[in-house]
Amino acid sequence: MSDSYRVTATQKTTASLIKLEDHSTVSAFFPRKFKPICGDRVTIEQAKGEHKIKSIDKRCNSFCRADNRGRKQHIAANVDQIMIVMAVKPAPTRDILNRYLVTAELEGIEPILVFNKSDMDDQVFINLINQYEQLGYQVFKTSKKEAASITAIKPLLADKTTVIVGQSGVGKSSITRVMMPTVELKTGKLSAKTGKGAHTTSVTQMYHYEPLNAFIIDSPGVWEYGLWLMTPHEIAHGFREFQTLLGQCKFSNCTHIHEPQCAIMAAVKAGRIRDSRYQSYLRIVDSMKYWG
Numbered sequence: 099m100s101d102s103y104r105v106t107a108t109q110k111t112t113a114s115l116i117k118l119e120d121h122s123t124v125s126a127f128f129p130r131k132f133k134p135i136c137g138d139r140v141t142i143e144q145a146k147g148e149h150k151i152k153s154i155d156k157r158c159n160s161f162c163r164a165d166n167r168g169r170k171q172h173i174a175a176n177v178d179q180i181m182i183v184m185a186v187k188p189a190p191t192r193d194i195l196n197r198y199l200v201t202a203e204l205e206g207i208e209p210i211l212v213f214n215k216s217d218m219d220d221q222v223f224i225n226l227i228n229q230y231e232q233l234g235y236q237v238f239k240t241s242k243k244e245a246a247s248i249t250a251i252k253p254l255l256a257d258k259t260t261v262i263v264g265q266s267g268v269g270k271s272s273i274t275r276v277m278m279p280t281v282e283l284k285t286g287k288l289s290a291k292t293g294k295g296a297h298t299t300s301v302t303q304m305y306h307y308e309p310l311n312a313f314i315i316d317s318p319g320v321w322e323y324g325l326w327l328m329t330p331h332e333i334a335h336g337f338r339e340f341q342t343l344l345g346q347c348k349f350s351n352c353t354h355i356h357e358p359q360c361a362i363m364a365a366v367k368a369g370r371i372r373d374s375r376y377q378s379y380l381r382i383v384d385s386m387k388y389w390g
């Protein structure tokens with residue numbers, strides 16, 4: 099049996115790998131058609147005195163986003179959890195959290211919500227935190243100035259692969275650094291002009307943190323997180339509190355937008371689904387027209 103490796107980073111024709119048995123690292127080249135991504139499990143062989151990726155295991159799941167034409171772009175593979183980081187500044191864009199959650203629900207990735215920079219304002223996120231806790235999500239309020247608020251998340255990372263996502267400048271790398279002090283990460287300053295992040299992390303990179311046996315994937319921040327072309331049915335499935343009602347609408351192909359006897363709209367009316375979440379669902383469905 100050949101040894102098992104995971105991809106920690108990719109360059110044009112080579113990938114950095116970590117050997118799962120002893121956590122040693124190697125570099126291996128790959129044919130272009132392979133398209134390995136961070137988190138992939140691979141086997142390697144020797145070719146002309148170099149390491150070469152021989153095979154990529156079928157992915158359990160992957161964290162994806164839309165490319166600029168609405169196609170599904172795979173970012174990280176075989177992930178157990180997604181840590182969605184938001185901050186007081188830059189403030190989250192309107193539907194960004196729900197869009198991340200749609201991906202998480204569809205791919206079977208457990209979300210961890212982190213509201214960071216509470217030192218700048220302790221109040222702004224109180225309502226959101228309550229709402230998402232009520233939906234059953236794990237929610238944390240953090241500040242890099244209060245290490246305990248971040249170390250509280252650490253136990254969740256043990257023995258898991260966690261991808262950390264969020265807008266540029268929200269503090270993804272800063273949080274990772276507090277949780278895993280021995281791992282070397284880059285962090286940057288917010289641009290004084292725009293208050294936006296400076297895109298400090300430029301490539302997706304997986305780190306292994308020995309004390310927790312945790313794999314952490316730090317990804318470059320985005321201004322906006324876009325979902326690839328999806329059907330209303332897929333998007334509705336991405337809203338956790340809709341799931342038990344799907345299938346109870348009069349029409350099996352109900353889009354929950356205008357149809358009579360829609361179980362989702364009835365639940366919104368009755369206050370069992372929060373209107374802000376339903377409005378966000380409508381906007382996300384509507385946003386798919388850009389890929390049309």
Ligand SMILES: Nc1nc2c(ncn2[C@@H]2O[C@H](COP(=O)(O)OP(=O)(O)OP(=O)(O)O)[C@@H](O)[C@H]2O)c(=O)[nH]1
Binds near residue numbers: 287288
């Ligand atoms: N006040 C305050 N500043 C923070 C906190 N966390 C991070 N920052 C600052 O925010 C800036 C951006 O932090 P990073 O950790 O680089 O952000 P990032 O999310 O990794 O950004 P990208 O790599 O560009 O995606 C840095 O100047 C950090 O020092 C916090 O809890 N409070």
Ligand SMILES: [Mg+2]
Binds near residue numbers: 270319
């Ligand atoms: Mg970063």
Ligand SMILES: [Zn+2]
Binds near residue numbers: 347357359363
């Ligand atoms: Zn419906």
